[in-house]
Amino acid sequence: MILLDRVSKQYDKKTNKAALERINLHVEAKEFVVIVGPSGAGKSTLLKLLTREEKPTSGKIIVGGIDYEKLRDKDVPYLRRKIGVVFQDFKLLETRTVFENVAFALEIVGMSGKEIRHTVPKVLDIVGLRGKENNLPPELSGGERQRVAIARAIVRQPKILIADEPTGNLDPKHAWDVIRVLEKINQYGTTVLLTTHNTEIVNKLKRRVVTIQGGKLSSDKARSDYHGKQAVVR
Amino acid sequence: MSSRKLIMLGRVFRTGFVNLFRNAWLTIAATVVMVVALSIILLAVVLNMTANNAIDELALDLKAEIYLNDNVSEDAVAQFRSGLAQLDFVVGTDYISPEDAKRSLTETFKDDQPELIEVFVLADNGEGDALPASIRVTVDDLERMPEVKDYAETSEYAGIVEEVSLGKDDSSAQETIDKAAAGQKYVNTGSIIAAGVLSLVAIMIIFNTIRMAIYTRRDEIRIMKLIGATPDYIRAPFLIEASLYGVLAGLISSGVVYSLVFFYGGRLSNAAEFAQTYAFFTQPRIIIVMTACAIMTGVLIGSFSSMLAMEKHLKLKHW
Numbered sequence: 001m002i003l004l005d006r007v008s009k010q011y012d013k014k015t016n017k018a019a020l021e022r023i024n025l026h027v028e029a030k031e032f033v034v035i036v037g038p039s040g041a042g043k044s045t046l047l048k049l050l051t052r053e054e055k056p057t058s059g060k061i062i063v064g065g066i067d068y069e070k071l072r073d074k075d076v077p078y079l080r081r082k083i084g085v086v087f088q089d090f091k092l093l094e095t096r097t098v099f100e101n102v103a104f105a106l107e108i109v110g111m112s113g114k115e116i117r118h119t120v121p122k123v124l125d126i127v128g129l130r131g132k133e134n135n136l137p138p139e140l141s142g143g144e145r146q147r148v149a150i151a152r153a154i155v156r157q158p159k160i161l162i163a164d165e166p167t168g169n170l171d172p173k174h175a176w177d178v179i180r181v182l183e184k185i186n187q188y189g190t191t192v193l194l195t196t197h198n199t200e201i202v203n204k205l206k207r208r209v210v211t212i213q214g215g216k217l218s219s220d221k222a223r224s225d226y227h228g229k230q231a232v233v234r
Numbered sequence: 235m236s237s238r239k240l241i242m243l244g245r246v247f248r249t250g251f252v253n254l255f256r257n258a259w260l261t262i263a264a265t266v267v268m269v270v271a272l273s274i275i276l277l278a279v280v281l282n283m284t285a286n287n288a289i290d291e292l293a294l295d296l297k298a299e300i301y302l303n304d305n306v307s308e309d310a311v312a313q314f315r316s317g318l319a320q321l322d323f324v325v326g327t328d329y330i331s332p333e334d335a336k337r338s339l340t341e342t343f344k345d346d347q348p349e350l351i352e353v354f355v356l357a358d359n360g361e362g363d364a365l366p367a368s369i370r371v372t373v374d375d376l377e378r379m380p381e382v383k384d385y386a387e388t389s390e391y392a393g394i395v396e397e398v399s400l401g402k403d404d405s406s407a408q409e410t411i412d413k414a415a416a417g418q419k420y421v422n423t424g425s426i427i428a429a430g431v432l433s434l435v436a437i438m439i440i441f442n443t444i445r446m447a448i449y450t451r452r453d454e455i456r457i458m459k460l461i462g463a464t465p466d467y468i469r470a471p472f473l474i475e476a477s478l479y480g481v482l483a484g485l486i487s488s489g490v491v492y493s494l495v496f497f498y499g500g501r502l503s504n505a506a507e508f509a510q511t512y513a514f515f516t517q518p519r520i521i522i523v524m525t526a527c528a529i530m531t532g533v534l535i536g537s538f539s540s541m542l543a544m545e546k547h548l549k550l551k552h553w
Contacts, residue, residue, distance in 0.1 A: 077464045
């Protein structure tokens with residue numbers, strides 16, 4: 001599903017400091033992969049490469065059979081429609097209701113009003129926000145806001161869901177609400193890539209953990225091998 | 235067009251409309267400036283045509299007079315006239331016999347200067363030939379009036395033509411024409427400068443309006459990019475918003491200019507110089523064409539400014 005082959009990213013060629021250096025990563029379809037690492041390690045850069053917000057300096061990226069090297073700029077929007085993205089700061093439209101925020105993802109692809117009215121409530125059910133359709137984002141808790149963002153990311157049924165520190169701004173209870181929603185989505189067959197700082201979540205999740213440090217992939221452990229901080233330091 | 239594309243087209247139009255009302259004050263400012271610019275352009279067209287038609291009408295009063303020698307045969311006069319009539323700028327040749335000339339003179343001076351008539355009667359001495367026969371030539375292009383003289387003074391007609399007068403002595407008609415031409419020149423230059431400056435101001439205001447709209451919607455635009463909106467889908471509402479300023483301004487300016495045309499033109503239409511212009515501009519077909527042209531110009535100014543703003547501030551090149 002996702003293949004990174006010796007991918008490097010250097011923002012400033014003068015400093016010779018790479019944000020990512022020769023990353024090799026292979027993620028199977030329907031996998032749930034947690035990416036960990038300290039701030040500035042390169043996790044967000046990795047996700048930006050996958051959503052094609054950034055282009056790699058070198059290396060090969062293939063997602064869902066699409067080779068990014070051959071991807072033309074005008075095809076990028078169509079690639080992004082196949083990938084759902086959730087951000088730490090939610091990125092919701094504050095003046096639109098929960099329903100409208102989720103519907104927004106369907107409007108831009110030309111779905112009819114009837115289809116939207118049929119699809120959005122189902123997705124709000126999945127993320128546990130039924131009954132909050134008419135609320136505006138400022139009226140919601142952090143966890144609820146993040147679940148709106150998840151609903152918007154999955155409403156087009158993407159094959160891949162990328163969640164960049166989705167629990168970063170949440171208290172433990174709401175953080176777990178969000179993680180459970182992500183697990184549920186993974187059970188429906190969506191490949192999930194989650195970046196987090198939260199060791200407790202990483203430990204309890206018992207999923208494949210990829211560690212990035214200083215722009216390099218320092219470890220890649222299957223679910224049973226990961227034991228918190230020790231693995232990160234390896 | 236597929237139904238999805240139609241739905242998306244409907245959505246971008248709706249967003250464009252909503253933005254128009256969302257930035258109400260900026261919309262008013264942009265539209266007002268554009269209304270002034272378009273009104274000046276439309277007025278310039280109307281005034282230019284009015285001046286042209288008035289000059290043409292006045293020019294018909296300014297005729298060349300070719301005085302003929304005595305005792306020229308009718309055939310020779312007819313041949314000379316037919317040669318004149320073949321010149322493409324000549325619209326009429328009237329033969330004035332000595333008797334006609336005398337009648338006209340009597341008619342003209344009988345009230346103001348009867349003594350002048352007496353002088354001619356004495357000179358005539360009952361023979362009726364004190365005034366020469368002449369051919370009065372009407373042209374549709376004043377600039378080419380001297381060509382009548384050139385033609386009449388060729389050696390071929392030396393035996394026929396005594397003298398040629400190009401109507402320079404008809405000072406009032408010539409003066410009016412000169413004034414109208416000078417006025418037309420001022421109207422043209424003034425309106426081009428004013429319309430140019432105001433169009434530039436309109437472009438700058440719309441540029442800023444769209445820039446602010448892009449700024450207020452920057453989060454929405456970023457989210458749209460990240461969740462797969464195409465650049466055209468993002469751009470279209472801004473383009474529609476700016477084009478709508480043009481449509482509004484085109485309609486209003488056309489209304490303003492036509493109010494003036496009907497108000498003042500209705501009063502002036504009795505004068506021969508303005509009747510043709512008034513009749514022309516008040517044809518329903520011409521009203522539609524003028525309004526359409528104003529709208530199109532407005533849409534062009536609006537979309538051009540919007541594209542400039544998007545090029546500079548929307549940053550859709552890097553996807």
